[in-house]
Amino acid sequence: GENVEQHPSTLSVQEGDSAVIKCTYSDSASNYFPWYKQELGKRPQLIIDIRSNVGEKKDQRIAVTLNKTAKHFSLHITETQPEDSAVYFCAALHHSGGYQKVTFGTGTKLQVIP
Amino acid sequence: GAVVSQHPSRVICKSGTSVKIECRSLDFQATTMFWYRQFPKKSLMLMATSNEGSKATYEQGVEKDKFLINHASLTLSTLTVTSAHPEDSSFYICSARDGKREVTQYFGPGTRLTVL
Numbered sequence: 001g002e003n004v005e006q007h008p009s010t011l012s013v014q015e016g017d018s019a020v021i022k023c024t025y026s027d028s029a030s031n032y033f034p035w036y037k038q039e040l041g042k043r044p045q046l047i048i049d050i051r052s053n054v055g056e057k058k059d060q061r062i063a064v065t066l067n068k069t070a071k072h073f074s075l076h077i078t079e080t081q082p083e084d085s086a087v088y089f090c091a092a093l094h095h096s097g098g099y100q101k102v103t104f105g106t107g108t109k110l111q112v113i114p
Numbered sequence: 115g116a117v118v119s120q121h122p123s124r125v126i127c128k129s130g131t132s133v134k135i136e137c138r139s140l141d142f143q144a145t146t147m148f149w150y151r152q153f154p155k156k157s158l159m160l161m162a163t164s165n166e167g168s169k170a171t172y173e174q175g176v177e178k179d180k181f182l183i184n185h186a187s188l189t190l191s192t193l194t195v196t197s198a199h200p201e202d203s204s205f206y207i208c209s210a211r212d213g214k215r216e217v218t219q220y221f222g223p224g225t226r227l228t229v230l
Contacts, residue, residue: 102219
């Protein structure tokens, strides 16, 4: 099955700096990679996603890059703000037993220091 | 668009009782819904995939007789925790996918279950 690893587990940055979170996956057939932001006690919110036929996608201060050959993808947040503080999860969509499933990474707790 | 609701948001029950959690897609039809369990400061663990009109597909290690899933309509899936025990205390989150061709999952707000 798919295995998604995420690093780092915790990340502290000063307000205005950039934050990078990296994930690797094992199933080369995985073709969709969403990123979710989860604030304490709340639901995960989709913030950006990328499909396997695209190498990079950007949405304002957030960007995601995908390297299919190396099987890794990264989330980049520029000009970080205190409200970016949350836990971020990467995920990979793959097929298992005839179904599509999403496997999540272990999460990165991002703290933006004012 | 793509709003998923979950009810109740919190439930406290006695050991041995059963608890039902509802997950609804409010503005779209969800042919597939997913049930996750999340422990404090941990990632989301997929418990089962619920397909409308068919039996749920459970992940390895998840007891199907303990966690009963019903997906009776395109907008509603329910998870029943039967004979709950303290170790079942957790945060349960559902998600829904809009149609067979859409890959994005939208999450419900979660249910905090505490079993005394």
